[in-house]
Amino acid sequence: MRRYDTAERDVSYDSPVRYILHVIRRESKSRELVPFARKRSFQKANGVADIPALKAHVDEVRTKLSRGFEAFKVNTGKVHPNDNGVRHTSAKRSHAKRATGKDPLTDDLDGDLWQGGVSVGTPLSAFTVDFDTGSSDFFLPGPDCTENCEGHKVFETGQSSTAVDQQETFEIEFADGSTVAGEIFQDTVNLAGLTATNQAVVAATQYSDGFAIANSPPDGLLGLAFESIANTGSSPVFQTLVTQGQTTDPVFGVTLLDDGGELFLGGTDTTAFTGSLAFADLIVTDPPAFWEITASGVSVGNRRVVTRAQDAIVDTGTTLLIVDPNSATEIFRAIPGSKNAAREIGEGFFTVPCNEVPSNVAFTVAGKAFTLSADTLNFGQLEEGSRDCVAGIMGADEGFWILGDVFLRNLYTAGFSYSLRVHRIRLR
Secondary structure (H helix, E strand, O other): OEOOOOOOOOOOOOOOOEEEEEEOOEOOOOOOOEEEEEOOOOEOOOOEEOHHHHHHHHHHHHHHHHHHHHHHHHHHOOOOOOOOOOOOOOEEEEEOOOEOEEEEEEEOOOOOOEEEEEEEOOOOEEEEEEEEOOOOOEEEEOOOOOOOOOOOOOOOHHHOOOOEEEEEEEEEEOOOOOEEEEEEEEEEEEEOOEEEEEEEEEEEEEOOHHHOOOOOOOOEEEEOOOHHHOOOOOOOHHHHHHHOOOEOOOEEEEEEEOOEEEEEEOOOOHHHEOOOOEEEEEOEOOOOOOOEEEEOEEEEOOEEEEOOOEEEEEOOOOOOEEEOHHHHHHHHHOOOOOEEOOOOOOOOOEEEEHHHOOOOEEEEEOOEEEEOOHHHHEEEEOOOOOOEEEEOEEEOOOOOEEEOHHHHOOOEEEEEEOOOOEEEEEEO
16 A cells, blocks of 8 residues: 655646645535435434334445455456455356536435436437446346346347447345346446546346335445446446546545535535635555545544554445444543443444434544534434434444445545546545
8 A cells, every 4th residue: 555645735736646635614505506415314203213124234244345346356366455365245247518517416305325317328318327436337227137126227228329339237236135137338428518438337137135225215326436446347437438538627526514504516616615725645555446535533522532554445425424343432531421232233233322323523624624524423212212322333343444425424535536646536
């Protein structure tokens, strides 16, 4: 693993490779954007946490990242530095003009996973997808899908004049043992007015239980990480847009707000933030894989409770903020009234008092402390009538942290860069 030093502010695209996280505080403003919608709620209508759904989501996050590590090994012949060798799943693949764009993102229910629009084929056909910075594949229900695709819009490959069957099959397994399987096509993809040609799209013949319409309203999933973890072995959509010269800058931005959000392509949406900027190194592998940075500590109020620097993956597809077990223990030890909920929920979970959810927990990135709001930290009552609420920070021994929506909903993530010379994330 290599780390590249950051530079202050303007970074030349002709300079040596640098991987930067750009961090600034966010302020909500009205904008014309491709909206995000929240996809799933982990809090029931009565205010009680949906614990089975939350635990299943954590399992799927582990499975997804495990697939990424396996794909990295298959695609590069190398072991990712954070790969602990534990496999929660499997994946199979076999042979058988310059612009910016804005895409609104909707938050489906209560700010957990995020969806927006994309169009595929000739003529273009519109779909909704989850946008996931923690994976790299793009799949939709295909015409031959027979399992869990009912209610989703189908990618009719035979009706697109630009769809080309690659004679390859695709299969990924999820934590519950169900799979997404299908055939790999190349086709035209339009995202926020920017067009990618010959883009890999999986036409699914089978969806996992988690993608059934009752569990996942969007039609499919579109990954925004790097090619090295793509199970198709192909360039992700935005990387293709950059390679084909469709963007002014090789940057996309994500905003996750309580009332929705945005995906901004080809630059930084300067209307979405105010204030000074800070930069942090992106931890990189060769080739790049995940959007991975260093979190340098955690404080509760004026007390710094975690001082060890930790690798952390920035992931819009993860709801919780996941840290190592020791750090989780230290964080909650500093929160009055918090409890270890391993017995009631499962290993790594904690509760906080419902009437006193803390609003002074801050994670430090790039030398700046970013405070989590009480709303994003509270996942609902442990059970109806309980005075204890499930906390949005959990401990898990993954070997790295995962900065999910509990962290990102307090920021503006302004620039994930696919430049061949400069990769950076900007947060506000």
